[in-house]
Amino acid sequence: MHWWFPGDGNAYSTLGGKIDDLFYLILVIVSVTFVGTSAALGYALWRGAAIKADEKVWFSHGSHSLEVIWTIVPSAVLLFIALYQLDVWAEYRMKGFAKEKDGSPKIITVVAEVTARQFEWRIRYPANGKPLKPTPQPDDIYSVNELHVPTGGLVSITLRTDDVQHAFFVPMLRVKQDAVPGKMIPVWFDATMPGNYEMLCAELCGWGHYKMKAMLVAQSADDFEAWKDKASAEQFDDGYRKPAE
Amino acid sequence: MFRENFPISMPRFTRTGFNVLVTFGLAVINSGCGEAPQAKFKYRPTTEDLIPEANKAVVKTLTEDFGTPEKLVAWERFPVDYGGVKGTVAANDGPAGAFSVTLDGDAGKIAKGASLLWVTGSQAGGKSAEATVKSFNAVTKTLQLASASTAPVAGDRFIVAFGEDMQLGRVVYMKNCMHCHGVTGDGDGPTGKFLNPRPRDYRNGKFKFTSTQSQEKATRDDLHRIVQYGIPGTYMPSFLLLGKRETTAVVEYVRWLAIRGEFEKRFVEELTNDYSESVIVDSIKKAQASYEEKKRNKEEAEKPLSESKAKKEAAAAFKKYVDDKELDGAIEETANLLAAAWTQSETPEVSVVPTSQRVEDTPESRERGRLLYMSNTTKCYTCHGPTGRGDGAATEDFWDKPGTSVKFEKRGLHDEWGNPLKPRNLTLGQYRGGRRPLDLFRRIRAGIKGTPMPAFGETVLKDPQVWDVVNYVMSLPYQQKQPTAVKHPAEVVAKNEEKPAN
Ligand SMILES: [Cu+2]
Numbered sequence: 001m002h003w004w005f006p007g008d009g010n011a012y013s014t015l016g017g018k019i020d021d022l023f024y025l026i027l028v029i030v031s032v033t034f035v036g037t038s039a040a041l042g043y044a045l046w047r048g049a050a051i052k053a054d055e056k057v058w059f060s061h062g063s064h065s066l067e068v069i070w071t072i073v074p075s076a077v078l079l080f081i082a083l084y085q086l087d088v089w090a091e092y093r094m095k096g097f098a099k100e101k102d103g104s105p106k107i108i109t110v111v112a113e114v115t116a117r118q119f120e121w122r123i124r125y126p127a128n129g130k131p132l133k134p135t136p137q138p139d140d141i142y143s144v145n146e147l148h149v150p151t152g153g154l155v156s157i158t159l160r161t162d163d164v165q166h167a168f169f170v171p172m173l174r175v176k177q178d179a180v181p182g183k184m185i186p187v188w189f190d191a192t193m194p195g196n197y198e199m200l201c202a203e204l205c206g207w208g209h210y211k212m213k214a215m216l217v218a219q220s221a222d223d224f225e226a227w228k229d230k231a232s233a234e235q236f237d238d239g240y241r242k243p244a245e
Numbered sequence: 246m247f248r249e250n251f252p253i254s255m256p257r258f259t260r261t262g263f264n265v266l267v268t269f270g271l272a273v274i275n276s277g278c279g280e281a282p283q284a285k286f287k288y289r290p291t292t293e294d295l296i297p298e299a300n301k302a303v304v305k306t307l308t309e310d311f312g313t314p315e316k317l318v319a320w321e322r323f324p325v326d327y328g329g330v331k332g333t334v335a336a337n338d339g340p341a342g343a344f345s346v347t348l349d350g351d352a353g354k355i356a357k358g359a360s361l362l363w364v365t366g367s368q369a370g371g372k373s374a375e376a377t378v379k380s381f382n383a384v385t386k387t388l389q390l391a392s393a394s395t396a397p398v399a400g401d402r403f404i405v406a407f408g409e410d411m412q413l414g415r416v417v418y419m420k421n422c423m424h425c426h427g428v429t430g431d432g433d434g435p436t437g438k439f440l441n442p443r444p445r446d447y448r449n450g451k452f453k454f455t456s457t458q459s460q461e462k463a464t465r466d467d468l469h470r471i472v473q474y475g476i477p478g479t480y481m482p483s484f485l486l487l488g489k490r491e492t493t494a495v496v497e498y499v500r501w502l503a504i505r506g507e508f509e510k511r512f513v514e515e516l517t518n519d520y521s522e523s524v525i526v527d528s529i530k531k532a533q534a535s536y537e538e539k540k541r542n543k544e545e546a547e548k549p550l551s552e553s554k555a556k557k558e559a560a561a562a563f564k565k566y567v568d569d570k571e572l573d574g575a576i577e578e579t580a581n582l583l584a585a586a587w588t589q590s591e592t593p594e595v596s597v598v599p600t601s602q603r604v605e606d607t608p609e610s611r612e613r614g615r616l617l618y619m620s621n622t623t624k625c626y627t628c629h630g631p632t633g634r635g636d637g638a639a640t641e642d643f644w645d646k647p648g649t650s651v652k653f654e655k656r657g658l659h660d661e662w663g664n665p666l667k668p669r670n671l672t673l674g675q676y677r678g679g680r681r682p683l684d685l686f687r688r689i690r691a692g693i694k695g696t697p698m699p700a701f702g703e704t705v706l707k708d709p710q711v712w713d714v715v716n717y718v719m720s721l722p723y724q725q726k727q728p729t730a731v732k733h734p735a736e737v738v739a740k741n742e743e744k745p746a747n
Contacts, residue, residue, distance in 0.1 A: 120475060120482045136674055138723050144474050145485040207436070211421075213486055238603035238712075239683030 006171035012193050012218075016174035018088045025084070029077060096156065096188040108188060111149050113158045116166035116179045116201065119208035121145050128228050132158065134184075141231050145214040147199060150224035151191045159185045169202035170216050176202055191218035284314035284419070286505075287429045289448070291513045291521070298560045299520040302567065303513060306576060311505045314428055317415065319408055322580055324588045325501045328410025328494070330354045331364075334401045335386070342379070342390040344397060355381040359406040361390065366401030378405060410490075414498030417491045421484065422499075430502035432662070440480045443664050447499060448506025450583070451661065451695040454678030458597055459691045459700040462590035468496045470679065478675040504583055511582070515575045520563050525555050597687045597702070604712035606719070613710070614717025622705055623714070628658070628668035628697070633721045635670035639697075661695035668698070674722030685715045 002009025002020070011017050051057065060066060099105055110132045112125045123146070126132045127139040149155045159168050161179040168187060169176045175189040191197070201212035219227060292303050312318035319327040332348040339345065348355075361376040363369040368376075377391040397403075419428075425444040427434040432446035445452065452463035454471060472492055475483035484492065518524060532549035539546035550558065566572055589595055604610050618625040618633075630636040640657040653659055660666045669677075678684050678693070689711050692700035701711065 118480070118482075122477065136722065138719070142680065144477075144483040208482065211482060215486060235681055237681050237683050238599060239681070239686065240599045240602045 007198075011172070011174050012195065012197065013173040013175065013190050014192060015088065015091055015189065016172075018091075019174045022085050022088060026081065029081070033077075092188070096154070096186065106154065108154045108156045109150060111155045111157055112147065113160060113184075114147060114168060115160045115162055116168070116205075116212070117162035118164065118206050119201075119211040121147065121199070121212065121214045122162075123147050125228060125231075127232060128225055139232070141228055141235060143231065146217060147214065148217045148219060148224055148227055149191060150221040151194050151218045152221060154188055154190050156186050156188050159187050164205050165203050166201045166205045166212065167203035169200045170197050171200070172197045173216070178203060191216075194218050194220055194223070284423075284428045286311075286313060287427075287431060287433075289509055289513060291517055292509060294521045294523050295513065295516060296520050296522055296525070296556055296559050296563065298563045299516050302563075302572060303509070303516070306512070307505070307509055310576075311501075311508070314415065314419075317408065317411055319411060320580070323501070323504050323584050324591070325504065326410060326497050327408050328413070328497075329404045329407035331402065331404050334366075334397045334399050334403070336399050337396050339387055339389075341396075342392065343387055345386050346388050346403075347386065352381070352383050352386075354409070355388075355405050357381075361388075362404045362407050363397070364402040364404060366397055368397065368401075410494045410497060411501070413491065414494035414496075414501075417487070417495040418498050418502075421487070422495065425480070430499065430506055442479050442666070443662070444481070446506075446662050447503040448510060449661060449695065450503045450507030450510075450586075452503075453693050453695055454684075454688075455691075455694060456597055456687055457590050457595045457691070459694065459702070461595045462586050464590050464596070465493075465496055465500070468499060469493070472496060474679070476677045478673075478677055500587065504587060508579055508583060511579045512575060515579070519566075520559055522556070525559055526552060529555055597691045599683070599686055599690075599708050599712070601708045601712070603682050603686075604709050604716060606716045610713050610716045611720050612717075614713035614715070617706065617710060617714050618717055623701060625714075629671055630668075633671035633718075635668045637668060640667065658697045660697070666696060671718055671721045672724070682712075682715055682719070685718060686711055689714055689718075 005011070005020070011020050096106060096108055110126075112123050113132060115122045115124070121144065123143045124132075124136060125141040125143070125148075126137065127141060130137070130139070147157070149157075157168075159177055159179045160183070161181055163181070165181065166179040167176060168179060170189070173189055173191060175187065177185060177187045179185065195218055197216040197218065199214040199216040201209055203209075205212070217227075286307070288304065288307075292300060295303060310318060310320050319325070321327075330348055330350040330352070332346045335345045335347050337344040355378060357378060357380060359378045361378055363376070379389040379391040381388050418426075422434075424434045424436045425440065426432055426447070427437060427444075430447035432444040434444065437444045450462060452467065452471075454476070455461070455463040455467045457464060457467075469492060471481070472484050472487070472495060474485065475481050487495070529549055529552055536546050536549055617623055618629075619631065626637055628635075628637040628639045643652045643656055644658060645652055646659075646663070647661065653663075653665075655665050658666050658668065669675075674680075676684060676688075678688055688698070689706070690700065690702040690708075692698050701714075706714065
């Protein structure tokens with residue numbers, strides 16, 4: 001049923017399901033509207049053609065009540081959509097700043113700083129057990145075109161760009177956020193299942209835009225830590241191997 | 246234009262004394278996207294400057310031994326993995342055209358329709374028509390050919406799907422790299438002009454960020470790393486998701502382009518002194534001047550040759566050069582040299598490996614490193630500046646073009662390709678050749694090839710001293726407290742996290 005969605009059609013984030021629901025709601029509204037207006041148009045055409053020469057026509061042009069109806073009904077629909085989606089939008093953009101219902105601060109793991117540049121993603125993680133600092137630290141871990149995140153909880157990345165505007169897009173998690181020069185934008189999301197998800201640039205950023213294809217690797221918290229240890233060991237490799245005795 | 250289904254043609258002997266030369270044919274199968282412009286290898290200006298006879302000989306050699314982008318030629322003398330599975334006929338016992346074989350490699354590559362080349366035996370050397378595989382039975386190891394030509398005998402060597410990887414490499418290169426690095430690998434692709442630093446021109450056979458000693462070529466692994474992770478701070482992007490097979494293939498193609506380019510360079514250098522038009526014109530001009538000088542002084546003098554006569558003489562000399570097999574000798578010599586160099590780079594002996602562990606990164610070690618950095622034995626500061634910002638005194642000077650006494654028009658250092666080059670700003674923590682301590686160790690110990698960044702290995706610095714310098718260099722980005730004018734969202738979030746409840 002979800003065949004038109006990216007990947008296997010399922011959303012692999014908590015919010016993703018809600019976004020899909022919104023999509024379906026809007027799809028239904030739009031379909032009903034489309035079918036209804038098409039039917040009305042068809043009827044008008046048929047009725048107009050079938051009219052007898054001596055029959056009196058009904059002029060709808062300038063009808064006050066009709067105008068009122070088709071102003072109020074769509075407005076109501078739009079207002080409904082606007083209000084109905086507020087919660088999802090808030091969860092996506094604001095609730096990271098808010099506290100939990102019981103007053104405790106939200107637990108969000110700040111995973112990495114993701115910097116888009118023409119035409120790749122450069123990523124900086126804090127060392128295991130340390131928070132991400134705004135400026136590079138000596139023990140930071142780096143990767144390129146491969147963003148690792150832990151599953152099972154809200155994570156956040158800091159999105160930046162080195163040059164022009166780009167957009168961070170993980171279709172299977174239904175996350176999309178523009179990267180704007182001069183800004184550092186927090187992006188919250190979660191991945192419900194470990195796996196590799198396609199990560200793309202969704203803002204035409206130059207001739208190499210299509211090359212900004214990367215991978216988001218969602219791993220269990222343990223695997224994520226293990227990966228960071230491994231990446232750190234590799235990054236701080238001094239190449240010295242004890243000669244075999 | 247560059248699809249993956251280009252057929253391969255049979256071996257071809259161009260010159261005796263050479264190993265097997267094989268061409269990958271390219272009957273252009275056009276599937277409805279219109280004629281694409283033909284891709285061509287460009288020649289160096291020094292090649293174009295040769296007298297027509299010599300130019301023709303160089304172009305002929307390059308075309309026969311390396312082919313064109315549309316029709317590659319695999320010169321087996323070079324250590325390039327062109328791809329394919331080699332095997333030996335075990336016994337010719339089956340029905341016509343079928344025989345059992347032993348394979349050196351992966352049988353998975355043998356598909357119906359793959360071409361088969363005979364390397365040894367009565368059919369080798371292009372004497373038989375190209376053979377095609379009809380079927381291969383992996384269990385009985387029986388190969389059935391589409392047509393039964395003269396029967397092979399046990400022990401005959403063959404290659405199936407020869408050149409497959411090379412063709413894949415070409416496709417990957419044309420899709421992903423050509424627009425910067427150029428069809429010829431001269432760094433002059435359509436986008437190349439607009440980039441700083443310029444894309445690498447492979448034709449010097451030199452790569453900057455390698456694991457080998459300062460006079461050696463790059464290894465496959467070095468190039469693999471570059472393609473996977475890109476070069477931070479430049480326009481060379483990361484191709485991490487390219488796929489293992491594709492990456493390996495494109496690395497092989499880049500090596501081949503580098504070999505082709507350097508072959509042309511060295512070969513033409515052999516000829517330039519005697520057979521280049523501009524050299525001939527120059528020498529006539531000089532001779533004319535001295536002739537006139539002498540005449541003015543009423544000395545006895547011989548009138549120099551006219552230009553056309555001099556060229557005719559050069560052409561005659563070149564003919565003798567060819568007849569005396571000296572041209573073949575030059576080709577042989579150049580090929581030998583390159584084959585040896587590219588083979589040697591893969592050997593462990595030339596790899597730069599620290600003989601001692603990284604010195605512990607203590608303030609004392611950094612201080613020792615700083616003193617070395619500021620000392621006149623290394624002179625790091627003259628290029629990288631006393632504070633490491635890449636603004637040393639050397640960037641203010643005008644430097645000679647290598648091997649001449651002509652100065653560059655621009656101030657500051659240049660690399661071997663003639664492009665202006667700034668010493669790295671070491672306070673940014675951006676390392677083009679990789680950020681592992683090992684990478685920096687290699688940069689300092691073996692230098693950066695093709696650039697003024699010298700090698701400080703054994704002669705100037707011992708390994709523990711190199712480590713002290715590495716520790717100092719790696720501490721530079723974190724020395725001064727950077728002002729945090731913008732409030733970082735990570736900080737905001739982190740604060741939220743740290744704040745106690747309520
Ligand atoms: Cu982009």
